[in-house]
Each structure stands twice: as C-alpha cells, then as structure tokens.
Amino acid sequence: xxxxxxIFWVITGFFLVAAAVYTVWGLLxxxxxxxxxxxxxxxxxxxxxxxxxxxxxSHAAQGGELPEDRQDGNIDDGDPELGHFSPWSWWxxxxxxxxxxxxxxxxxxxxxxxxxxxxxxxxxxxxxxxYYRGYFAR
Numbered sequence: 001x002x003x004x005x006x007i008f009w010v011i012t013g014f015f016l017v018a019a020a021v022y023t024v025w026g027l028l029x030x031x032x033x034x035x036x037x038x039x040x041x042x043x044x045x046x047x048x049x050x051x052x053x054x055x056x057x058s059h060a061a062q063g064g065e066l067p068e069d070r071q072d073g074n075i076d077d078g079d080p081e082l083g084h085f086s087p088w089s090w091w092x093x094x095x096x097x098x099x100x101x102x103x104x105x106x107x108x109x110x111x112x113x114x115x116x117x118x119x120x121x122x123x124x125x126x127x128x129x130x131y132y133r134g135y136f137a138r
Contacts, residue, residue, distance in 0.1 A: 008052035015045035091127035
C-alpha cells in the first residue's frame with residue numbers, strides 16, 4: 001500500500017506541475033488562460049492527492065506491512081478468500097441481458113424498459129435463490 005500511495009503522490013505532483021505549465025503556456029501563446037485544460041489538469045492532480053492521502057492514512061492505520069509491500073513476500077501471501085462463485089450459473093449472464101435490454105429500452109422505446117425490469121427481477125431472484133432448489137440445494 002505504501003508503493004501505491006507513493007505512486008499517487010507522484011501522479012499528484014505531475015498533474016499539478018502540468019497544470020501550471022499548461023496555464024503559463026496558454027498565457028504566453030494565446031495571451032489568455034485556457035480554462036478547460038487548466039481546471040481539468042488541476043482537478044486530476046487534486047484527485048490524485050485525495051487517493052494518495054487516503055492510501056497514506058490507511059497504510060499508517062493498518063499497523064503493519066502488506067505482503068505486496070515486502071521484498072520477500074510471495075504471491076500466495078496476499079491471496080485472500082474471494083468468496084463463493086458458481087461457474088455453471090447462467091443467472092449473471094441473464095441479468096446482464098436484462099441490463100442490456102434496459103439500455104435498449106432507453107434508446108429505442110421506453111415500453112421495453114418495463115419488460116427489462118420484470119425480466120431483471122426474475123433473474124435477480126433466480127440468482128439469489130439458485131442454491132435453495134434443484135440439484136445444488138443445500
């Protein structure tokens with residue numbers, strides 16, 4: 001996490017310096033400040049500072065080094081349990097189809113959205129309760 005915080009502090013410095021150079025360059029070339037680029041670069045630097053500050057504070061509060069921050073750390077040291085996933089389940093795909101149908105309804109005709117919401121609710125209930133019925137019931 002310390003390396004990530006350092007990267008974001010470097011990003012912050014780069015974008016703030018780039019914003020200053022961009023502003024001065026615009027003043028010299030055009031005689032006026034080009035506000036869109038200046039604000040975008042400055043806000044990008046501020047965003048990097050937010051993330052860098054958060055990562056720095058999180059690193060200080062955790063009270064130890066993460067496995068990826070140690071030189072002698074292995075890949076398996078930081079391998080957490082990610083949860084239980086069903087590789088055979090079709091419900092996530094069907095839920096994605098419902099979301100795509102919703103986007104189609106917003107683009108083509110709003111009446112399709114009602115069908116997409118109903119289909120999405122059926123898919124969501126099926127995904128949540130797939131281990132309560134059938135072959136994989138527990």
